[in-house]
Amino acid sequence: MINIRSFRDLLRLFFIFKREVKITVAVTFVVILLGAFLLPNRYESTALLLVKPGRDSTLPIEVSDRQTAVVPLQRDPVVDEERMLTGRPITRLVAEQYLDDLSRQPRKEGVVANLKYGVKSAVQSLADIGRGFLQLLGLVEKQTPVERLATQLEKNFSVTHATGSSVMEISFTWSDPQVAQTVVKSWIENYQEERTRTLGRKSLYSFYEGESKATQQRILETKKNIQSLLDQLGAVSITERLNDVSRNLNDLKGERLNTLRSIASTQAGLDTLKAQMKSIPPEISIAREIARNPDREDLSTRINTKQIEKQELLRTFNDDAPPVKAINTAIANLQALMNGENATVQRSQNMAPNPIYTRLQNSIADQSASLSRLQSQAAQQETQLAKLEGDRTQAVGLEPQLSQLQLNLDAAEKSFALYSDSLEKARIDRELDASQISNIAVVEQATLNPSR
16 A cells, blocks of 8 residues: 655655556547537526515405404515426426427437537436336336426526515526527416416406495495384484483473372362362351340340239338239249340341352362373373383484494495405406516516627
8 A cells, every 4th residue: 555645655656556547538538528519508698686575465355454353474575486486387388388389399410410409309318218117117207208308497597686675687598599589588477377377366366346336335225224123213313312201201291290290289288178178168147237126125125014913012012922922923924034035136147258268269269270180291291101111212222233233334335445455456466467567577588698
């Protein structure tokens, strides 16, 4: 074993293995020549796309209207554009167009070009035979030329962007610079068309238009139902109606209580007046004429006559004589009768209604009228109370239904405002889609780089 410690040791090793070194150099030179002349040339075409903030880089309509329901995400929107740009649908469209258009280009003339074409055809034939054999064995799946070309294009196509940048750098390598440029152009065109078609919001406009009309119709029906219920109540608002009925009930109950108190006090006054009238005469004397009692005068005259007769008898008889006793007895009887008579008698008397009794009668009449009025008022208040209680029961019964209808109306009006706003946005998006306007701008067209 030789230890290489200096350049002299390296030269000594070269001269020892001089034959092997020559063979290695010759083989390497031959491989380089074969690679230079036989391997296909690789040309690169580049392009730059700018992702502008705008239509599809922001939140969609249905999300932007409801910000509270969306959790903000910190992500790079250019990554989504790269995934769409390198997706299989776009690659397949480019492969189909390549097979239809680009592969029909005339073959280059020249010895080297013919040599390369022959070698390429031979290799392609051998690859097809090997692929067919593997497919026959079931080791690989059968693929169409478009799929195989799409896979090859996808391997040679790359797109990148710097961190924080909105510019996508496209690079595609191929054996022909013009073909590479054409492929990049086709790739960008298909990407923009497919992206516009996929992200187009044509259905959103019809959706929001239909929802706006349906919501508007629902608002009208809800308002009609609310108006019908309010017409039954005879009010413009259920809240005002309940407040008004409650206020009237409180006022009327207070008035009814006062009326009942007035009825009780009036009835007590009537009972007192009627009790007083029983002890008061309805009439009183206002003038009368007094004279001596004629019966008493007649008895007095007769007594005087008997006294005269007694004096005449005393002239003849004693005091205890029977005639004297008889006349004394008669005088005593007459005296007793005279004592039983009044000295005077009323000859005439003028009577008049008792003013106190009349005043009491008038007071009783007034109190009776007031009592009747109060009783009628109490009965009317009872009727009004029953009606107000019925109105309140009706309002309370309809209040949940009206509240639900009002909630539905508020929700429908909010939805209609959102749908109307979204309808305008969808219309703008539809017009932009129809004009093929998107937020992807081609900053640098596909370049033609003839150098390998």
